[in-house]
Amino acid sequence: MANTAAEDTDPADDFPAIQLDVVIVGAGFAGLYAAKQLGRSGVDVLLLDQNNYHQFQPLLYQAATTQIAISTVARPLRGILHRQREHVTIRTARVASVDAAAKSVTTDDGLTYRGRILVLATGSEPNFFDTPGARELAYPLYSVDDATSLSSAMLGALERAAATRDAAERRGTFAVVVVGAGPNGVETAGAIAENIKFVVSEYYSDEFASAQCEVHLVDMVDTVLPPFSERSQKYTRRSLEELGVRIHLGRAVSSVSTSGVALEDGTELPAAIVIWTAGLKASGLLEPAGLTTGRGGRVDVEPDLTAPGLPDVYVLGDAANITDAKGRALPQLGSVAKQSGTWAADNICADLQGRERKPFRFRDMGVMAMVGRGHAIAEMGPRRFQIQGMLAFLAWLGVHLVLLSGWSQRAAALVSWFRDYLTRRRTQVVVHQPDEYARARRQGPTEPAATPTTESTTSTTTGPGGATPGERSQS
Numbered sequence: 001m002a003n004t005a006a007e008d009t010d011p012a013d014d015f016p017a018i019q020l021d022v023v024i025v026g027a028g029f030a031g032l033y034a035a036k037q038l039g040r041s042g043v044d045v046l047l048l049d050q051n052n053y054h055q056f057q058p059l060l061y062q063a064a065t066t067q068i069a070i071s072t073v074a075r076p077l078r079g080i081l082h083r084q085r086e087h088v089t090i091r092t093a094r095v096a097s098v099d100a101a102a103k104s105v106t107t108d109d110g111l112t113y114r115g116r117i118l119v120l121a122t123g124s125e126p127n128f129f130d131t132p133g134a135r136e137l138a139y140p141l142y143s144v145d146d147a148t149s150l151s152s153a154m155l156g157a158l159e160r161a162a163a164t165r166d167a168a169e170r171r172g173t174f175a176v177v178v179v180g181a182g183p184n185g186v187e188t189a190g191a192i193a194e195n196i197k198f199v200v201s202e203y204y205s206d207e208f209a210s211a212q213c214e215v216h217l218v219d220m221v222d223t224v225l226p227p228f229s230e231r232s233q234k235y236t237r238r239s240l241e242e243l244g245v246r247i248h249l250g251r252a253v254s255s256v257s258t259s260g261v262a263l264e265d266g267t268e269l270p271a272a273i274v275i276w277t278a279g280l281k282a283s284g285l286l287e288p289a290g291l292t293t294g295r296g297g298r299v300d301v302e303p304d305l306t307a308p309g310l311p312d313v314y315v316l317g318d319a320a321n322i323t324d325a326k327g328r329a330l331p332q333l334g335s336v337a338k339q340s341g342t343w344a345a346d347n348i349c350a351d352l353q354g355r356e357r358k359p360f361r362f363r364d365m366g367v368m369a370m371v372g373r374g375h376a377i378a379e380m381g382p383r384r385f386q387i388q389g390m391l392a393f394l395a396w397l398g399v400h401l402v403l404l405s406g407w408s409q410r411a412a413a414l415v416s417w418f419r420d421y422l423t424r425r426r427t428q429v430v431v432h433q434p435d436e437y438a439r440a441r442r443q444g445p446t447e448p449a450a451t452p453t454t455e456s457t458t459s460t461t462t463g464p465g466g467a468t469p470g471e472r473s474q475s
């Protein structure tokens with residue numbers, strides 16, 4: 001397709017839109033793979049993202065817990081799409097609004113882009129379910145910014161805990177509560193517990209690690225990893241407990257405060273850091289765009305991945321409710337996003353070549369989660385062949401190495417994992433966001449909320465202190 005970028009001369013427009021062949025919003029797995037495939041096929045594409053990089057969400061928790069460097073999970077888009085640069089134009093800009101019927105998007109610098117075909121792949125954002133205090137005080141973990149904030153805040157909270165002089169006040173001064181026992185929460189809780197066991201004990205002292213550091217995992221459902229088999233769930237729970245994670249299941253969080261979290265049964269879990277992995281919803285751009293949204297604020301797409309009634313508007317990845325050939329809802333996974341991106345690109349090419357579009361077919365590769373070094377679970381393929389322990393851990397490492405974008409990122413991850421395994425030293429222990437770090441260090445003693453039960457051993461005279469990002473703006 002020829003490059004047709006031109007100003008639209010519609011006299012009704014106060015500000016003429018820039019007219020293009022395909023406009024893609026979002027360079028996550030879905031948008032990126034759509035752009036790659038279209039670029040390879042010679043279709044001209046404008047790819048818009050608020051960041052100039054693609055973020056690899058599955059390893060964000062490792063960046064937040066200093067296991068790998070931030071540069072391993074964020075790769076520049078211009079590097080990834082270098083070979084397609086003749087056909088793929090990249091713009092770094094935040095899309096402020098979308099008009100689905102007009103197939104146009106407006107960026108926050110006031111420019112409007114109109115595509116003959118519009119692809120929306122804006123991903124998810126955290127869902128705090130209106131839990132009081134959660135949006136303002138808890139740390140989400142869905143972006144590179146989230147990972148750098150959390151990492152700096154945890155380092156600051158650790159420093160503060162280490163500076164506690166009074167022996168009576170020391171217990172539990174570095175307590176972390178992870179809300180949500182899905183794969184993201186399990187992997188994060190396991191990584192922090194492992195850090196406490198191996199890295200904090202080495203960098204600070206054994207006594208500090210065992211007396212002052214705690215990790216809690218909370219979920220309102222009564223199991224960890226609900227989408228996995230019972231066998232995998234049991235293994236995961238046992239592995240987390242062996243690492244020292246305290247698990248609270250079947251108990252919803254009723255509020256988050258500067259003291260920690262309160263559970264619905266009245267229990268108070270004091271915490272220096274609260275991490276929120278409990279829910280996702282689609283980007284807030286979709287509903288005002290004139291699209292009908294369903295479960296999770298996502299668009300219930302047609303089998304060809306377009307929005308109902310809008311045959312030239314594709315909605316992909318986490319932004320869509322996509323079903324498999326049997327009509328079952330597919331989960332919000334990187335594999336679904338990636339495959340939907342490539343499939344949509346093929347359907348766009350089919351239109352251009354006068355062929356018929358095909359209904360999306362998902363190739364199910366299975367699911368896996370890492371619980372700690374040497375401990376993982378994997379349920380492979382559509383038949384969910386199960387493996388656990390060291391074999392699953394090695395499979396997890398291999399799969400994530402392959403999925404990571406870029407040879408230097410793969411090499412960096414491999415070196416970090418090996419060094420970590422052999423030496424337990426971390427070169428990545430650096431503060432990326434000094435404000436978060438300083439706030440976590442500065443935070444003075446807080447009065448714990450008056451609640452009937454206190455499960456943690458944290459001193460009630462000082463409160464947990466630590467990172468309370470009260471004034472922090474939510475990403």
Ligand SMILES: Cc1cc2nc3c(=O)[nH]c(=O)nc-3n(C[C@H](O)[C@H](O)[C@H](O)COP(=O)(O)OP(=O)(O)OC[C@H]3O[C@@H](n4cnc5c(N)ncnc54)[C@H](O)[C@@H]3O)c2cc1C
Binds near residue numbers: 049056095143
């Ligand atoms: C911590 C974590 C761990 C995960 N682990 C796994 C795993 O192990 N395996 C797995 O299969 N899946 C995993 N997932 C899920 C997987 O990462 C997502 O399903 C996948 O990233 C969705 O891809 P997407 O392209 O739809 O959205 P995203 O990858 O979220 O990309 C959306 C893009 O849109 C951009 N964007 C959003 N709004 C705007 C705007 N207004 N203007 C401009 N740009 C915008 C964003 O910057 C982003 O680049 C994990 C997710 C998280 C958060």
